Amino acid sequence: MEISKTYNPAEVEDKWYAYWMAHDFFKSVPDEREPYTIVIPPPNVTGVLHMGHMLNNTIQDVLIRRARMLGKNACWVPGTDHASIATEAKVVAMLRERGIKKSDLSREEFLKYAWEWKEKYGGIILEQLKKLGASCDWSRTRFTMDAGYYDDVINVFIDLYNKGLIYRGKRMVNWDVVARTAVSDEEVIFKDTRSRMVYVKYLVDNGQLTIDNEKGQGTGDKGITQSKNYIVVATVRPETIMGDVAVAVHPDDERYKHLHGKNVIVPLVNRAVPVITDEAIDKEFGTGCLKVTPAHDTVDYEIGLRHGLPVIDTLNEDGTISEAGKVFVGMDRFAARKQAIKKLEEDGLIEKMEDYSHQVGHSERTDAVIEPRLSMQWFLKMRDLSKPALDAVVSGEVKLIPNKFINTYKYWIENVRDWCLSRQLWWGQQIPAWYDGEGNFVVAKTREAAFEKLRMQNAECRIENIKQDEDVLDTWASSWLWPISVFDGFAKPDGDIKYYYPTSDLITAPEILFFWVARMIIAGYAYKKEKPFTNVYLTGIVRDKQGRKMSKQLGNSPEPLELISKYSADGVRVGMLLCSPAGNDLLFDESYCEQGRNFANKVWNAFRLVKGWTHHPQPLSKGEGSRTDVTPEKNQVAIDWFSSKLSSEIENINDLYSKYRISEALMATYKLVWDDFCAWYLEMVKPDFVDGQPLPVDSYTYNSTIEFFEDILKLLHPFMPFITEELWHLIRERDEKDCVINAEWPEALPSDKNIIEQFELFKEVVTNIRNIRQQKNISPKTPMKLALVKNKEPLPEWFPRLLVKLCNVPILIFGNTYPGNVLPFIVRQYEFHVSLDTTLDIAAEKARLMLELEYNKGFLESVQKKLSNERFVQNAKPEVVEIEKKKQSDAEAKIKAIEEQLGSL
RNA sequence: GGGAGCAUAGCUCAGCUGGUUCAGAGCAUCUGCCUUACAAGCAGAGGGUCACAGGUUCGAACCCUGUUGCUCCCACCA
Numbered sequence A: 001m002e003i004s005k006t007y008n009p010a011e012v013e014d015k016w017y018a019y020w021m022a023h024d025f026f027k028s029v030p031d032e033r034e035p036y037t038i039v040i041p042p043p044n045v046t047g048v049l050h051m052g053h054m055l056n057n058t059i060q061d062v063l064i065r066r067a068r069m070l071g072k073n074a075c076w077v078p079g080t081d082h083a084s085i086a087t088e089a090k091v092v093a094m095l096r097e098r099g100i101k102k103s104d105l106s107r108e109e110f111l112k113y114a115w116e117w118k119e120k121y122g123g124i125i126l127e128q129l130k131k132l133g134a135s136c137d138w139s140r141t142r143f144t145m146d147a148g149y150y151d152d153v154i155n156v157f158i159d160l161y162n163k164g165l166i167y168r169g170k171r172m173v174n175w176d177v178v179a180r181t182a183v184s185d186e187e188v189i190f191k192d193t194r195s196r197m198v199y200v201k202y203l204v205d206n207g208q209l210t211i212d213n214e215k216g217q218g219t220g221d222k223g224i225t226q227s228k229n230y231i232v233v234a235t236v237r238p239e240t241i242m243g244d245v246a247v248a249v250h251p252d253d254e255r256y257k258h259l260h261g262k263n264v265i266v267p268l269v270n271r272a273v274p275v276i277t278d279e280a281i282d283k284e285f286g287t288g289c290l291k292v293t294p295a296h297d298t299v300d301y302e303i304g305l306r307h308g309l310p311v312i313d314t315l316n317e318d319g320t321i322s323e324a325g326k327v328f329v330g331m332d333r334f335a336a337r338k339q340a341i342k343k344l345e346e347d348g349l350i351e352k353m354e355d356y357s358h359q360v361g362h363s364e365r366t367d368a369v370i371e372p373r374l375s376m377q378w379f380l381k382m383r384d385l386s387k388p389a390l391d392a393v394v395s396g397e398v399k400l401i402p403n404k405f406i407n408t409y410k411y412w413i414e415n416v417r418d419w420c421l422s423r424q425l426w427w428g429q430q431i432p433a434w435y436d437g438e439g440n441f442v443v444a445k446t447r448e449a450a451f452e453k454l455r456m457q458n459a460e461c462r463i464e465n466i467k468q469d470e471d472v473l474d475t476w477a478s479s480w481l482w483p484i485s486v487f488d489g490f491a492k493p494d495g496d497i498k499y500y501y502p503t504s505d506l507i508t509a510p511e512i513l514f515f516w517v518a519r520m521i522i523a524g525y526a527y528k529k530e531k532p533f534t535n536v537y538l539t540g541i542v543r544d545k546q547g548r549k550m551s552k553q554l555g556n557s558p559e560p561l562e563l564i565s566k567y568s569a570d571g572v573r574v575g576m577l578l579c580s581p582a583g584n585d586l587l588f589d590e591s592y593c594e595q596g597r598n599f600a601n602k603v604w605n606a607f608r609l610v611k612g613w614t615h616h617p618q619p620l621s622k623g624e625g626s627r628t629d630v631t632p633e634k635n636q637v638a639i640d641w642f643s644s645k646l647s648s649e650i651e652n653i654n655d656l657y658s659k660y661r662i663s664e665a666l667m668a669t670y671k672l673v674w675d676d677f678c679a680w681y682l683e684m685v686k687p688d689f690v691d692g693q694p695l696p697v698d699s700y701t702y703n704s705t706i707e708f709f710e711d712i713l714k715l716l717h718p719f720m721p722f723i724t725e726e727l728w729h730l731i732r733e734r735d736e737k738d739c740v741i742n743a744e745w746p747e748a749l750p751s752d753k754n755i756i757e758q759f760e761l762f763k764e765v766v767t768n769i770r771n772i773r774q775q776k777n778i779s780p781k782t783p784m785k786l787a788l789v790k791n792k793e794p795l796p797e798w799f800p801r802l803l804v805k806l807c808n809v810p811i812l813i814f815g816n817t818y819p820g821n822v823l824p825f826i827v828r829q830y831e832f833h834v835s836l837d838t839t840l841d842i843a844a845e846k847a848r849l850m851l852e853l854e855y856n857k858g859f860l861e862s863v864q865k866k867l868s869n870e871r872f873v874q875n876a877k878p879e880v881v882e883i884e885k886k887k888q889s890d891a892e893a894k895i896k897a898i899e900e901q902l903g904s905l
Numbered sequence B: 001g002g003g004a005g006c007a008u009a010g011c012u013c014a015g016c017u018g019g020u021u022c023a024g025a026g027c028a029u030c031u032g033c034c035u036u037a038c039a040a041g042c043a044g045a046g047g048g049u050c051a052c053a054g055g056u057u058c059g060a061a062c063c064c065u066g067u068u069g070c071u072c073c074c075a076c077c078a
Helices: A009-022 A051-069 A084-097 A107-121 A124-132 A147-162 A238-243 A254-259 A298-307 A333-346 A383-395 A405-414 A447-457 A496-500 A510-527 A560-567 A569-578 A590-611 A632-658 A662-685 A699-716 A721-730 A753-776 A799-807 A842-868 A870-875 A878-904
Strands: A035-039 A073-077 A166-176 A181-183 A188-204 A230-235 A246-249 A263-266 A271-277 A289-292 A350-363 A371-380 A399-401 A433-435 A441-443 A503-508 A533-538 A785-791 A811-814 A822-827 A830-835
Touching: A009 A569, A009 A721, A035 A051, A035 A496, A051 A073, A051 A124, A051 A503, A051 A560, A051 A569, A051 A662, A084 A107, A124 A560, A124 A569, A147 A166, A147 A441, A166 A350, A181 A371, A188 A238, A188 A289, A188 A333, A230 A238, A230 A289, A238 A333, A246 A254, A246 A298, A289 A298, A298 A371, A333 A350, A383 A405, A383 A510, A399 A405, A405 A510, A433 A447, A441 A447, A503 A510, A510 A533, A560 A569, A560 A590, A569 A590, A569 A662, A569 A721, A590 A662, A590 A699, A590 A721, A632 A662, A632 A699, A632 A753, A632 A799, A662 A699, A662 A799, A699 A721, A753 A799, A753 A822, A753 A830, A799 A811, A822 A878, A842 A870, A842 A878
Parallel strands: A035 A073, A035 A503, A246 A271, A399 A533, A503 A533, A785 A811
Antiparallel strands: A166 A181, A166 A371, A188 A230, A188 A263, A188 A350, A246 A289, A263 A271, A433 A441, A785 A830, A822 A830
8 A cells, every 4th residue: 555655634634524523522411421621712703713713722622632532521612702893893894885774774674684694604713613623512502692692691681680780870981983882991992192282272261360371480491471361271182172161270289279260261162161170180291271071081070070060962972073062063073173273273272282192092893092972871880799700810719821810810800890781782682671761761581571560660651662772782791601601501500501510721812801701700600609610721812923913904814724724734733832832922933834734744654654564463482584683672672661751751741731831742742753753763663674675573563663653643632633533543443433532541651760761871872973974974874883992880781782773883892992993982971982994083083082171171170169169068958969979970080081082092 | 100921042932949961942054864654854063141230149040139121911191
């Protein structure tokens, strides 16, 4: 059978994914085993796979596959999030392309389009995950707007309302003028923005008064005191001037004391407003005067409340100036800003303008500049509800990995503010509040239930006149129930949830620590009296090589599916993990995927080698036949060594997994396979050729090698599920259900430290000899002769025959050297000579030895210095002193040997 | 403005309670090899004042202080 020289992943991947599915290997049903559960962070239903998903889901799949192999009942629940704002925006855009305006549609019509969209595009991202190899239990796929899920969200809302934790009120909220909805504090991104600070004159109402506005009155550099009948207010939002209802100064500000209680004229609209005093004013900022616009600024709103000021809302929900603004009505806020400046200039009311850089809130979804806006919304009181979620993380009941996020988390919870739950959108769970049109409202699940309640407040109320709240809930008010709802935890508290909850690990991005993780923990304690998961693994952000976040706009993100077709799913998975240290951002580069692909190919070729062996069905006894150069005795060392090495590495790998150092676990596996297994083990046991034919391999060696290979496939499987499954079936005849996906994770047997140590010595000798070949330009095919000249302890008896195998150099002489030219080298306390046919460059050799001598003398000196330091000998631990003493004697021996060599030259 | 974290080879990172081989890995680089598993490979080599400056200690990449540079989080300074 001819096996391709390179691994061809395309058909292999589809074949095995279908095979796993057909055999229900991803499916989990509760049983007597220990559960291992992951709920996927549900991607937006409109989403397409990006590199962040690739990383996140690769890690989840690695963990779930390993758990499955460890004999746990592994359950990975997939699904999607309805993502109200994002999806609604996409549907609106799609309708606009078709010439349909959202405003022309009824709610029902719009939702019909939205659901059509969801049915058509909603599954794309999940299909893409399958290409990556994600072993989710697809039969459990959930969507946050599924009927049952929808009910859970509504029921929780009603419950929280009944407990007095949800209230409705007119508050200052973050308003997204593009999406025309309120958004939560977490959805506001502050960005450094350059604006113009405009210094606007507000004339004092009483023409008699003169005010001095200059700092350092009369003594400043200008030397001139100007008297003015105005005060100057600094603002970056002159378009809000029409909403001004006062000018505030600090009560202690000497500059303005004479104005307390006076009126000033608001420009543009010529309204007289009082000068008030408030502690909240920063005397140092701007001119120390604040224009008070309660409708459009949080601070101003609070000042307004304290002083009983009116609220003039000059903005429409789409960000245009409202009727109440009186001027620039209907104009967009930014156009109005320009116009206001122009008008103020014309009126001579601008003192000066400055460039000003500050943080401005933008909508996470639409990137529109957020307007603080007063509006009627629903809020959830967070303080008491979040208390258990704080304790859980602080006590370590829920672990954050890496734990540097604990501080951030703590700070957020401790300072959490009430959560604005309502969104002025249609796509989402509609708020179950009902109004009778006369100022009464109730919260109830159905119209009928609402009617019953409303009748208590308003006997006249008629069922056909009551109206449900138009708003929907924030998306996160549904996804915070994800770990409970995906198991029908509300509807069937004694069902699957009992088995799977709390889930094991949550793998997600730190960006949504507050949005989602914190709130899931809150909901978990509120509704299950228990944490939703034990470990939260926070992945880094995928960036490009220049450290920029990958984004569509920058166009710096590779297309994941193209990467997969180029480098194979296994290659890309390995590539993602190679560059993702735990908890740090990763600078992604395609070359990592190339490395992953090359690694897959290496494994493939190791298989080709083993597959090409012919082997005797029975172990051969010694001396049987002439072609039995390869005997079990000869390979015993290699087998013993690798067996020990394998076990100690399994231990190491398990330890790394337990610390969630996935990238390092991969690297340890990589080196075990590439270096230990391929470069050393296989090189030692592979058969020699006689007459162009490889000698048969004895069955003991053959079977051992196959078993090692199988263990290696198991260790590789979480990282490279496809190639390992393919090889699992090629390497041995299997039953239909015998797959690596459900094979048992290899056990670390007791390993022989001694043989591992001996082998390290062996490797050093081999490297030295190969180095000499390289230096002297001697082909590996040319046999060389080696002498062991000096040794304190005997070499393991197997050295000579394995040296022949690996570097074509037998040790022929012990305790003596060769006549003629020899090249010496020292490994630990052993001195070797290689016999050379070529003449030796004495001068060069002397120079080399002198260098080595000098170096060792310096080293010895530093060790002696340490040992002659009394305080070191007294204070250091005895074993440390012992080590230093050993270093001293080794160095002395080495120096002596070098000197002897120099003498003999 | 407040807080957190980071700074180790050209790149990405390890380095766990200060003390094993005068600082490790992978990739990249350089040199020699198409050696019948693999050139997506083999063999070998080079490469670091552990950001900077002080301090503690017999001993510091590691602990302390300061400086510089980067990143992230939080925050209503108009």
